[in-house]
Amino acid sequence: MFHDFKLTDDRPVAVQVKDHMKRLIIKGALQADQKLPSTRELSLLLNVSRNAIIAAYEGLEDDGLSYTVRGKGSYVAAISGGGSTTAPSWQPDWHARTNGHAKSAVKLDRMKRGILAERGTISFTSIAPDEKLFDLDNVRRAFLDRMAIEGNVLLNYGYAKGYKPLIDYLLRYMDHKGVNIKGKDMLITNGFTEGLDMVLSALRRPDGAVLCENPTHNTALKLLKLHGFEVKGIPMERDGIDLHELDRALAERTYDCAYFVPSYHNPTGIVTSPEKRLALMKRMAERRIPIIEDGFNEELRYSGSHVAPLMATAGDGNGVIYLGSFSKVLFPGLRVGWVLADRELIDYLESIKRARTIHTSTLDQSLLYQYLHNGNLEKYLKKARAEYKRKYEWTKQCIEAHVPYVRMTGDGGLHLFVAFEEGFDTRELLAACSRQGVIFTPGEMFYTGEGEGRHTMRIGFSRVNDEEIGKGIRIIGETAKQLTN
């Protein structure tokens, strides 16, 4: 049994020896009160230094797995559980024991049924940031700076609402976007997704309904459905939501809330015009419908004039719940987002947050804070905007040259949205393209109605290099032409 031992990697040798012996004891290969080999013997058997064996034996004794008899050596302790003393084993049928919520979560989980990209595939499916832009030195610097200031604090429990310096920074940040923060408060969340999930948890009502753009952000759509809302999608025009259709929907029934992505709409990339923003706000205020505003990629606007968030046009009213995140702008691996809303609502959300995840990683929050505080955001955005703008223009140019599209939208960000003629099926296109090593996101998943948007696709270009953009779009275009002929 000692011959199974292999030094596998660069973990300390003593730890590996201890783990090996522990396993033998727990699995019952070494029995209670059996004498262990002397440290000298085991050192020879395992071809490991005697010091490592001595440290390993000490560790075993600390764990209550062995005991020492003075002048005789180490013996295996009597242990409970494990190989020798097992309870009756049985196998639950989890399909029968899990509820509708669990089953809906799987059903709505597109990632589980996505096409697996093989190595070398040109993938336009991602709208995550380009890793090559990450300024790792500044991240490292921010970590070391913050650890030096309050390392102990960062590693212990924090507050459910979030890390105070980050909250203060983000409140000022929102103030600079023109938002009146009077009467409002902020909760830090594990990214945008947790923020939306908690807001919906607090507002969900049996048979509630929600308004949104159609198409819309697929993660949001999934959550709205998981929470049991009836989802009413309003078609998008070139400058934002179709107000005529909105009025029709408003005449039909009442809504618990509305979910809008006004600044860089996902998937269409449309920036809602100032006029439509005002018209939208007026209608929502008249009907007393709270708005959940998804601040998605506001920061990555790289053309056109400044557009303030919907929340900034609400004055001191508190009918807008703003969800922010730097995930697509900076680092998605740091799961940090924020909810800015009426103080009273944040008070509810804080309790929900505490019940579910206690608080967001203090390390993530403090690292992000220090990175921002060190003034890195401006520099990073300058670099990122220039790079994404270049890619955006190149992708657009390629699509114009090769793809037989009917409509293309996207005023910036990390993606473009392409519509073919009605009747065209982008899932067929995807199947044909993936055989040639190119994949993209069929638009259907962004639509609120069954079977809608089959003639559309989203092209995310952030993580594809110029050469592959050219090659990939050409393949999509040529394949689409073949399918339309």
Add this chain to the structure above:
Amino acid sequence: MFHDFKLTDDRPVAVQVKDHMKRLIIKGALQADQKLPSTRELSLLLNVSRNAIIAAYEGLEDDGLSYTVRGKGSYVAAISGGGSTTAPSWQPDWHARTNGHAKSAVKLDRMKRGILAERGTISFTSIAPDEKLFDLDNVRRAFLDRMAIEGNVLLNYGYAKGYKPLIDYLLRYMDHKGVNIKGKDMLITNGFTEGLDMVLSALRRPDGAVLCENPTHNTALKLLKLHGFEVKGIPMERDGIDLHELDRALAERTYDCAYFVPSYHNPTGIVTSPEKRLALMKRMAERRIPIIEDGFNEELRYSGSHVAPLMATAGDGNGVIYLGSFSKVLFPGLRVGWVLADRELIDYLESIKRARTIHTSTLDQSLLYQYLHNGNLEKYLKKARAEYKRKYEWTKQCIEAHVPYVRMTGDGGLHLFVAFEEGFDTRELLAACSRQGVIFTPGEMFYTGEGEGRHTMRIGFSRVNDEEIGKGIRIIGETAKQLTN
């Protein structure tokens, strides 16, 4: 308006100038097409270098807030939203708009109604680790090691199930605890709390009931109630759950699942005996009741022989769902826990996880992984066990000397549980002690029934120093004696 400008902290000057100007534009103090001061003028006005002004103006233009007229200078761009163009403002009544879930979350949120400890208070309420034990150098080392290996990966999106190297490490870790990992899988969560919340989300049924120890972990109790389970608490004896009471409860009705903390029960600190573990497992298997096993502080056992988790006694059966975390052992600020369970159940939980928080912070996961991989856990545990053991013995000694208790339990960990005579009210004791600068946790919140456990209290000693332990326990004891006379 330029005289308001003050250089407030160590953020880059250009960023501060830009933020100040941005605010003036967005708030409407500077109007569209108004000429901005020349860089030379503003440099004099703000008493800031001209280079900083030039950089700030470039930033404004990048953000679409200004434009340049060649040979003339910078002008304010027309912007939408903000101070000048506001929509009608309104104020939702969030109390009326939030649902029962939100209200229960607030009602069950004890943190919101806890006693605020003033500076200098001796607080026995915490069972968080002692920050002074944190080995910051090893944490720093782990961060830098991992950043050097794959910094880009750590900052971008990861997988819902978790960071692969950490999963592999923890699977081996659980294997070394004697668990048969065949047919099982692992999901990384934002600490224990998210793990339990997601498991309950998947198993929750209308009118479902759950078995647990009584008293039990207050966070778990809160979540069980929030999910709408009927909670059946089984009294604790010195060596674990009262089997006679368990049999009575099992005869009464069916249960969806059971929640047990066998290894260091919170709040009583009892380690369930090997015999009771087997008896418990047999009963649950007979009735086909899945067990949620809370591995709370298994690692902080510092006396007695090795005890395997319940899961290790289940052989290849998959009726146990194990929830693990290093939060109380290592660093709570890193929100990392894990669920080890049947592969089929993990598949459901993975989709729920993806819907709610996408994935746990890659930075937290990879830092923890590297810290463990570097072999720090063993060293840290050795130090922590020695320190906590010393404090434990000292606290116990103080309680024995000063407190008129009827029963005291706690075989290790970070806390002791004390019961006075029935009829004694520890909330009264707390009120009297807090006036003398000493606080603790009244036991009532850990009990499943209304008004139960009023004669009990939990004394957490991990973050209190020796002198304060002595002083604090003496005050508690003397005050208790006064109240019983």
